[in-house]
Structure formats: C-alpha cells, structure tokens
Amino acid sequence: MSALPVPETHTGLDSPAGVWWKPAHRAEKLWVGIAFGWCIVLFAMMPLWHLKGGQNPSGIRRRTDAAAFYKRTQEFIKQYQVGTDRGMPVVEPPPGSDVYLAGMTFQWTPILRLRQGAEYTLHISSLDVNHGFSLFPVNVNFQVVPGYDYGLRVTPTAAGDFRIICNEFCGIGHHTMVGRVIVLDSAGQEIARSGEAR
Numbered sequence: 001m002s003a004l005p006v007p008e009t010h011t012g013l014d015s016p017a018g019v020w021w022k023p024a025h026r027a028e029k030l031w032v033g034i035a036f037g038w039c040i041v042l043f044a045m046m047p048l049w050h051l052k053g054g055q056n057p058s059g060i061r062r063r064t065d066a067a068a069f070y071k072r073t074q075e076f077i078k079q080y081q082v083g084t085d086r087g088m089p090v091v092e093p094p095p096g097s098d099v100y101l102a103g104m105t106f107q108w109t110p111i112l113r114l115r116q117g118a119e120y121t122l123h124i125s126s127l128d129v130n131h132g133f134s135l136f137p138v139n140v141n142f143q144v145v146p147g148y149d150y151g152l153r154v155t156p157t158a159a160g161d162f163r164i165i166c167n168e169f170c171g172i173g174h175h176t177m178v179g180r181v182i183v184l185d186s187a188g189q190e191i192a193r194s195g196e197a198r
C-alpha cells in the first residue's frame, strides 16, 4: 500500500518559492502615470470648482438645535399663516423676510407661498436625521443636516407649484416625504396646476 503524497504546507510568513514578482511593464508604468496625473487634475478641480463653480450656497450658516429651530419655525408659521392644506399650514411671508422650513421624518413644514422675483432668506434645517432638499421639477438640491441652520438667499425665478422631495434616504417613510412651495407670479396670482380647476 503506497502512501498518498503529502502536499507541501505553506504559511503566509514565508515568501513563495520561485520568481513571482517581475518589474512592471513599460505600458503599465505609463498607465499608472496617466491615472495618477488624472487624479491630480480631479483633486485640483475640487478647490477650483469651489472658487469658480458658482454653485455654492450663499454662506449663512450657524449652529442650532432641533428644539430651537422647531420653535422658530412655529413662530414663523404663526406670524404669516394664510391657510392650511390637508392639515399642513400654508405660510405667505412678505418679500425680503426670513423664511423657515423644517425637514423631519417624514415631512417638510410648512407649505410656503412665495412671490416670483422677490428675495427671501430661506432657513432650512432638519429636526432629526439628514434629509435632502430637492426642488422638483427644477434642479435645486441641498443637504439638510441636523444641528445647522442654513440661510440661503433665494429669489424664485418662475411661478408655479413645486414639490420638495427628500433625496437623502431617511427611513421607512422616506418616499412619502414631499413638501410644497407655491410661487405666485409677480402680480401675486397663483398659477393653477395642470388638470386642476380654479
């Protein structure tokens, strides 16, 4: 009876036997060089885009906390409320005023009625977790992080009935987190949504 050959045991502490490593081929070195150069270009674009990109928020940012921001939002609602829509307060602040919008699981409070061409300071914060402010159907996106009050200087350029979609997954009801911004035209008239009689 012949014994089976015992396979050679090997541990990771020993180098494998034989020639297992060869210097990189010229083409591979060239490729690494090109890839590294492109990395540097992209890296340099981050600060350049920040300085030249024109996509930066207007830069009013301060610390807050959920209780304080909620209280301020409620004061804002009390001051300028003009109605309700399915239980949600509808607020029409005068042009030039400070506007407060709170994101929370899973709603945006309140519904805003703004005037086309008027400037507002839109304060956004989250009362719980990260949310994403995404104005539909226009391409306006902003991260809403709890603990920070972001004051964005905004001027609505188009009248209409817009939706705020949460674009940052925030929990089980994330897909239902839809807010509303109504922009009145410069004469103060509300533009009817398509298919809606007024």
Ligand SMILES: [Cu+2]
Residues within 6 Å of the ligand: 104, 105, 106, 130, 131, 132, 166, 167, 168, 169, 170, 174, 177
């Ligand atoms: Cu959300």
